Amino acid sequence: MAIMMPAADQAVLNRRDAIVAALRAIVPGEGVIDSAAEMLPYESDGLMAYRQPPMVVVLPDTTEQVSKVLKYCFEQGIKVVPRGSGTSLSGGALPLADGVLLGLGKFKRIREIDFDNRVVVTEPGVTNLAISQAVAHAGFYYAPDPSSQIACSIGGNVAENSGGVHCLKYGMTTNNVLGCEIVLMSGEILRIGGKAAENSGYDLMGIITGSEGLLGVITEITVRILQKPETARALMVGFAEVEAAGECVARIIGNGIIPGGMEMMDKPAIHAAEAFVHAGYPLDVEALLIIELDGPSVEVDELIKRVEAIAQGCGSTTCQISTSEAERNLFWAGRKAAFPAVGRISPDYLCMDGTIPRGALPKALARIRDLSAKYDLRVANVFHAGDGNLHPLILYDANQPGEIERAEAFGADILRACVEFGGVLTGEHGVGIEKRDLMPEMFSEVDLNQQQRLKCAFDAQGLLNPGKVFPTLHRCAELGRMHVHAGKLAFPDLPRF
Amino acid sequence: MDTLKVRDARDVEEVVRTAIASEQPLEIIGHGTKRQIGHPMATNAVLDLSALNAVSAYEPNELIITVQAGAPLADVQSLIDSKNQHFAFEPMDTSVLLGAAGNGTIGGMIGAGLAGPRRIKAGGARDHLLGAHAVSGFGDSFKTGGRVVKNVTGYDLCKLLAGSWGTLAVMTEVTLKVMPKPESERTLMLSGLDDVTANRAMTAALGSPYDVSGAAHLPGSVFGSATGALKRLGAAGRALTLLRLEGIAASVADRAGSLGNALAAFGAVEMLQDDASSSIWAEVRDVEPFAASGARGLWPVWRIVCPPASGGALGQALARGSQGDVIYDWGGGLIWAAVPPQPDALAGPVRREVEAAGGHATLIRAPEEIRRNVEVFHPQAGGLAALGQRVRHSFDPKIILNRGRMLLMTAT
Numbered sequence: 035m036a037i038m039m040p041a042a043d044q045a046v047l048n049r050r051d052a053i054v055a056a057l058r059a060i061v062p063g064e065g066v067i068d069s070a071a072e073m074l075p076y077e078s079d080g081l082m083a084y085r086q087p088p089m090v091v092v093l094p095d096t097t098e099q100v101s102k103v104l105k106y107c108f109e110q111g112i113k114v115v116p117r118g119s120g121t122s123l124s125g126g127a128l129p130l131a132d133g134v135l136l137g138l139g140k141f142k143r144i145r146e147i148d149f150d151n152r153v154v155v156t157e158p159g160v161t162n163l164a165i166s167q168a169v170a171h172a173g174f175y176y177a178p179d180p181s182s183q184i185a186c187s188i189g190g191n192v193a194e195n196s197g198g199v200h201c202l203k204y205g206m207t208t209n210n211v212l213g214c215e216i217v218l219m220s221g222e223i224l225r226i227g228g229k230a231a232e233n234s235g236y237d238l239m240g241i242i243t244g245s246e247g248l249l250g251v252i253t254e255i256t257v258r259i260l261q262k263p264e265t266a267r268a269l270m271v272g273f274a275e276v277e278a279a280g281e282c283v284a285r286i287i288g289n290g291i292i293p294g295g296m297e298m299m300d301k302p303a304i305h306a307a308e309a310f311v312h313a314g315y316p317l318d319v320e321a322l323l324i325i326e327l328d329g330p331s332v333e334v335d336e337l338i339k340r341v342e343a344i345a346q347g348c349g350s351t352t353c354q355i356s357t358s359e360a361e362r363n364l365f366w367a368g369r370k371a372a373f374p375a376v377g378r379i380s381p382d383y384l385c386m387d388g389t390i391p392r393g394a395l396p397k398a399l400a401r402i403r404d405l406s407a408k409y410d411l412r413v414a415n416v417f418h419a420g421d422g423n424l425h426p427l428i429l430y431d432a433n434q435p436g437e438i439e440r441a442e443a444f445g446a447d448i449l450r451a452c453v454e455f456g457g458v459l460t461g462e463h464g465v466g467i468e469k470r471d472l473m474p475e476m477f478s479e480v481d482l483n484q485q486q487r488l489k490c491a492f493d494a495q496g497l498l499n500p501g502k503v504f505p506t507l508h509r510c511a512e513l514g515r516m517h518v519h520a521g522k523l524a525f526p527d528l529p530r531f
Numbered sequence: 532m533d534t535l536k537v538r539d540a541r542d543v544e545e546v547v548r549t550a551i552a553s554e555q556p557l558e559i560i561g562h563g564t565k566r567q568i569g570h571p572m573a574t575n576a577v578l579d580l581s582a583l584n585a586v587s588a589y590e591p592n593e594l595i596i597t598v599q600a601g602a603p604l605a606d607v608q609s610l611i612d613s614k615n616q617h618f619a620f621e622p623m624d625t626s627v628l629l630g631a632a633g634n635g636t637i638g639g640m641i642g643a644g645l646a647g648p649r650r651i652k653a654g655g656a657r658d659h660l661l662g663a664h665a666v667s668g669f670g671d672s673f674k675t676g677g678r679v680v681k682n683v684t685g686y687d688l689c690k691l692l693a694g695s696w697g698t699l700a701v702m703t704e705v706t707l708k709v710m711p712k713p714e715s716e717r718t719l720m721l722s723g724l725d726d727v728t729a730n731r732a733m734t735a736a737l738g739s740p741y742d743v744s745g746a747a748h749l750p751g752s753v754f755g756s757a758t759g760a761l762k763r764l765g766a767a768g769r770a771l772t773l774l775r776l777e778g779i780a781a782s783v784a785d786r787a788g789s790l791g792n793a794l795a796a797f798g799a800v801e802m803l804q805d806d807a808s809s810s811i812w813a814e815v816r817d818v819e820p821f822a823a824s825g826a827r828g829l830w831p832v833w834r835i836v837c838p839p840a841s842g843g844a845l846g847q848a849l850a851r852g853s854q855g856d857v858i859y860d861w862g863g864g865l866i867w868a869a870v871p872p873q874p875d876a877l878a879g880p881v882r883r884e885v886e887a888a889g890g891h892a893t894l895i896r897a898p899e900e901i902r903r904n905v906e907v908f909h910p911q912a913g914g915l916a917a918l919g920q921r922v923r924h925s926f927d928p929k930i931i932l933n934r935g936r937m938l939l940m941t942a943t
Contacts, residue, residue: 148840150734150738151838151839151840152839173740195683195687197681197683201681205658206683218918224914228889229838229839229889230837230890230891231651233891234908234911235916236691237695238918240689240691240693241686241922244683244686244687245686262740289711290711290714329782330740332782333778333781336779336781389677390679391590391595392592393592458684460684461679462683469684473684476685477684480672480673481674481685484669484675488686488691488922488925491922492918492921503685514924514925
């Protein structure tokens, strides 16, 4: 394991039996799991290269139990790692050897559907898709749609600020959640926000969203739901050059059109996907765009014409326009299956997740090509092109000595390039452990210290999900110290109050 | 009163560090157009950001603009307007309500986080702030976020900065999302509905697939104090319920027809096109009937955010109880309540009603003597208030920045 996790506390491990007994007193029955065999499914999340059995797994089913578990761990100085469905691609739910793994899988109830206020109040273990399904009969849906939406939990979506294909137009999780019930590490239960558009005070919901399970454990969430657009149609456009496809994306946005989704695949990804799902993708193009327009049919028909003209102006070589739902779904089938499709042509792959300014797409692709040659590893590229979110898939074979290290070094170089081109390390998968040690590429020590001070406001002992997000952990007391700034001050005569 | 006009981010660091060393609180201003919002501050030193007014980068094709915090909002808006773009959250021009000169700076817009009618569709200021450079109350320059929309790298401190009224950090430069302006707009207008029925009509419209981007209701009594386009529109003195549709012309026309049919049960629908439509939404956004220069200019004004479907009943109760006037936006989720002058602006009864409806109330306009004694921002429950204070201390442990603006300082 290349990533160092905080050293296990032997004193805690020595008390394991007593800790298990204390947790059983809080969560009776099968809610506490301590046998090695039964803990196996919890030892990794979607970042499967990293595994670590936890000290013990706890599966509470009430907020009160969550509160008591956290309070106990807080008082005993025991680390806690929260987990939803375990689909994180950045290792956000990787257990700690001396930590309690707190699974929210039993929080599976939708508590309230309020069509008048256009919200759903749900427990965190409900899957993303289940929310949309629960309101579909009235024509509503929950907009963020990460590709793992069948399995991923809404609690995990909040922790990671998940995106998806449609976030170009409808926003990420943070733009679609209104409130939550959260349990702090101390066991304190707080309600933040609710059915109103804004909270009172600071926007704590905004900071909790995307905090990767480091600030608190969410036990209830209020999400916004939207009416489904009347229609959706897609264009599938091929280009002989990646640059032309990049230009097409820029011109569509530049013309004031915000598609429901705008995805790009490069040649290796197109070929892998086509071989897997036979979606009818053109095989003689270097880049393929799938552009979906949604809304009233008169609007969609008009925008389809405009986008088609823009694509032609950019030198598209093929252009198909869906005429039925079946055809639209077929266009998407290849893109949605791109990851497993790539999985068929390589024993293993690493999925990266940087974001760049849209205009830097051709430059970034050229860089990835060069790096592919340098590291002698194949790469297939799929992008959320509309918002510059890259998902290069680096192909490797874990059975070949040294390949995983080479693949990780390749991935790190791609993310460095994203920052160099004006972008960021992660667009939707989170930092977790995967990108933790790259954080200094984007943030100075001062920047990271300010973020950790905020963590201290929620969890002063650093017991909740330590080892994630931040490359260097500081004690809160140290972070809170005021620097004495020596030297001459430019405003020595500042008036005294 | 000493004013320290800074030239760059380094100056801001120096001023804050000096202030920390001498335990001197600072009031942070851009143009100072929103100084009347919040409690009077316990300081006589002002950090003036108005010279940090450059547009650092505007990239229309990337849909972003990076500007220094002191840049005038009006200038930036006309710049992006030249590329047919806008801030989709429709930032409010507070000068109408407050009687201040101009609508201030970009930093003030973000710090106040006051979004207009389109918030129901496009989100608020917090949803459009992509990145920021700021100086904390530790005297350190830090950055957060980035220059791209899709970003989950580290905590999203931008969300905290938006709407924090300058109490966490001094923003020096921000990157904002800009969006293409809609090609056309129409407003559907229902008249004569009582507040609760109007609330139901707005709920029906917002629950439809027709992509409503504005939903406001003005009871008949408010037109008497209006002076602009709303005055002409409401000359008959009947309540008006306004529903806005935006987008490409063919789509707007199509949806207008469908929405009109869907609302048939609420009465006859009138239609306003393009300029006639946009001028009234600017006045709704700025709460023009309660303008400082108008007949309600001396009345305290509450800004109430609540679950939208309960807005009608809440507003009606507030108007009756206070003998005041209310205006609804966000489909009922935002209520502007003007109350006749009282020493406490009726804080007790207003907040009791609002809390019972699941909302919160900010005393957005009131004379200074009231703001010395009444909580301007909605008081929070114990645990939440304590967490908010810990968050504040994590940015500004000595409470140097805008001390006393958000929390009423009890006599010490």
